[in-house]
Amino acid sequence: MSPLDQAEYASLERFRVHQAAAWAVQSAHVARRSEFYRELWQGQTPPADLRDLPDLPLSDKAQLRVSQADHPPFGNYMAAPRRDAVRLHRTSGTTGQAMNLALSARDCAVTETVGGRCQSAAGLTPEDTVVHCLNYQMWMGGLTDHMTLQATGAMVVPFGVGSTELLVRTIQEVGITAISCTPSYPSVLERVIAEKFPGLRPRDLGLRLGLFGGEAGLDDPAFRARLRDVWGMEPRNANYGVSDVFCNFAAQCTQDTRLHYMAADVLYPELIDPDTGAPLPLEAGQTGELVLTHLLRDCQPLVRFRSGDIIAVDETAPCTCGRTGFRFRVVGRSDDMVVVRGLNLFPTMVAAVINEFVELSGDYRITLDAPPPYDALPVCVELAKGQGASDGLADAIASEIKAKLGATARVKIVPHGTFPLTEGKTKRVVRSHK
Template structure:
């Protein structure tokens, strides 16, 4: 634990010896205690050198999903004795079957410190009161993210989801100046303020810092500016993670809009081609699927775990904030990718176009009624409250999507309020076929 508090400020080259020793301990532990990886490796001994990790096969969510129902509640990748489990969480199930997550006391400690690095990087610290508005009902984003906020020294208000009118009153009464929530939640708050507090504007709440996570969308410059204009607060992606691995291991700082990786001392990163699985270098301009390996995990250690997240590396040098981890942006999820005539489309790309139309609320869905292949991208876009279609809006949006993304889209406009106001994660790609 000697490096755990300041590990994100140490260049990865200077962590080489630490990381190698950590892998030797972790790989021996996994080989000895994880029936899941014993079977996956088929008797193979894991390589001693961390750089030889690609000799091992990938693990993925599909394998974990088969393991848990067959061996409840934690699957055969539980590598610790059941009495070692200190906390049980559950994934949100946004991309499929919800999974049980087991954490030992040490797993919790490391998770909270690494997440605290990310929250602090985004600007949270002592003297700030932050209200945490993510679901506490077993989801990692509730309690565990709450504890990462506490690690910064900030005063944390554990509010959760629901009772939005009470939340507005609480912010006004206590002087809360920061909020931790999903990027879509401010829109919910705006509706409540307009309906229940007609004499108030969102900026009157006094929020100065928005710490967002759990959903894509914050990379869109138009959306970030909208948050600034309406709320008077600075939006930061403070909470990027993969629940099966770490709830939070990357965040934006005040100097950069890219995510900073803050966990090189306890997490090994690979980039691969999502189609072939071929390795890709972690260098500026390189895009690939994020693959992660725990270097220090007791309960459910994962090795070469395919996250399904497609990222683009933006830089590898040190940042002015002091973080030495590489910087990246999330392009999208491989399971949310829609291929239209050979072009890879992600929801974040559509969001960047939709948010540029003042007549639209910014909410949308990509509804796929048939299996691929797709010749057009079917987009349902929601009108903003008080706005009407002039008869050309759908055509203008289709033309802009074509010009910006290169793909032909079929746009259907829906009335304001059509899409439910979600306080958790919002699914943008809806597949209705079986």
């Protein structure tokens, strides 16, 4: 079994036939080789029909952490001989203990194929030279994302993180046309350009395309508009993934800013109620937690794995670009959700309000120094360069948060440059309480 050719354009009928055949092979592989799932299923046989997957229990990251701690280094959900693994990655550990990720040669090839679909949809072409600015030190976002960029035919510059002055010079000297990085990284570059390259504007670098992933923020029109204005490049949400599952399986196209699901031939999606685990229909207008099942995975196959991401499904009909995957937005992570007097709030919602204020840099933190419940949202916002905090600015921000989100906020304003420069993922919700 292999991925479908041109799967992003395949019909629902073609997917159903392929998925059924792939699941027949994959479910037998998991049942035979994964001790973890045999124990979890307690004698249950995986259903023949994917529509009956909710008969099986859910699995989650906490269980995988225990599995790797008890059965190092790969956990007892490793379903292939160690000699079959040709690459080892490690998750970023943003939400807890870093995990070891083993991939076979076929796992690597499938990952690169799916990720290449995403980068191509976002506009990267063989005519481009793209600089990749994510951490290469074991993180899936480094080498593996590099290979998805390369799968488009583009020339890829494996830059990584750090040495930002050298990056600016490299972009100038090589004629780089696109950058792959987190949404927060351009602000890091802007500070370095302002300090080290007098008279140079970000748009003078000539980048035409920004390929972003790893953090939220791209759903905010104000954030996109700022990137276009400052950099002169088109921002694209090109890299949505879950490291334990696939590094990249959804991206926007050139005609729609919402994420297109690109992996239905190798990854089966479900929606559940994040509180109860009950299945929800995957249809337009539905919001729920994304649950994923590998249809093709050798080393560490996952079945009904809770991603922790809350998504809103906007469209299930084909896009005007011809791609047939459902289109969705990431509302936030379930572990980043803050409940304030019964309101479920996510960092992306707060960011959308903050980005309306030109006095602010757009960087912020939500610091929770006590356990819930919360009667107000503590938000620390940073001033834009050259801006001072006018009387009443904090109250104006709090009023806007109240009007837009319905929650009371305690707003603190800090000078520009207070928050550290972050070249990797930026953690917006900080839980400092025990």
